[in-house]
């Protein structure tokens with residue numbers, strides 16, 4: 001009989017067991033996808049996301065960890081109605097109710113914390129979708145996961161050097177320099193226009209503290225955050241963020257990209273992303289891939305990514321359950 005145990009402290013052996021479940025689960029459902037490293041899992045379990053807290057559980061049969069679950073509970077204004085979780089059961093222990101047991105634990109905790117909805121992502125054509133649909137979840141957003149092979153992609157230099165008379169590029173590592181903190185916070189709010197389908201995602205208000213805190217969370221996890229921005233006079237008109245995860249760091253993850261409404265239609269999205277690719281190639285040659293996801297109806301972002309050489313990897317879906 002499996003039982004669920006909440007982890008209050010995370011030991012090295014918890015990290016190793018968690019990583020083993022994730023690696024086996026991914027190898028089973030998404031063959032060829034790189035498994036997370038121990039450093040990456042350690043960073044994830046020991047660092048709480050911005051303006052949120054989390055709860056962690058393992059399912060065990062005897063001493064063996066059969067499943068893992070993490071529920072992130074947002075605390076900030078605009079999103080405190082929401083919980084976001086991930087859940088994995090070791091392939092050797094599936095179809096015995098372990099997933100259901102962990103899901104019930106997650107739902108109970110979310111109710112206890114007065115949440116209205118819980119959301120989760122699953123890849124298309126994997127058991128995750130069948131499980132969530134069997135348990136009453138609704139698909140609220142369809143996404144395309146894209147991958148760019150950094151070394152096979154075309155040379156971005158021509159795009160980087162294209163004329164943008166009213167704009168200039170700047171970039172920074174980690175926390176935003178103080179002279180740009182205010183304008184960056186304003187630009188981050190443009191992410192609110194990102195299509196989120198029927199997801200009960202709430203709104204995020206960005207201010208200078210929040211942009212700094214977000215960068216510090218990434219840093220604390222051990223990851224590297226890169227930002228490239230297009231400036232119009234001294235104001236940020238568009239930006240893109242990329243994270244190189246701690247560990248083997250060969251696959252970078254795209255974070256936010258946005259162009260401020262008054263500056264859209266000037267090719268700035270493509271420009272900042274090409275400049276990011278150029279920077280990455282020059283200074284992080286070990287990074288071979290960039291992963292990103294786009295809502296399937298986000299045609300402008302998809303067009304920019306296609307132009308840069310991103311290719312479809314697989315489809316994913318966001319599922320939601322109203323508590």
Ligand SMILES: CC(C)(COP(=O)(O)OP(=O)(O)OC[C@H]1O[C@@H](n2cnc3c(N)ncnc32)[C@H](O)[C@@H]1OP(=O)(O)O)[C@@H](O)C(=O)NCCC(=O)NCCS
Pocket residue numbers: 025029086087088089090093094095096097098099100101120121122123126127128129130131132134135
């Ligand atoms: C999704 C996952 C957590 C399910 O774990 P599990 O322990 O096998 O789930 P359960 O045994 O509680 O299954 C409950 C029900 O879900 C449905 N289900 C689960 N896996 C299924 C599959 N492969 N095909 C069809 N239906 C499935 C069935 O209705 C099942 O009931 P049944 O076994 O009586 O028919 C597991 O497959 C997994 O770890 N997948 C990878 C992670 C993932 O996709 N996470 C995102 C979604 S949570």
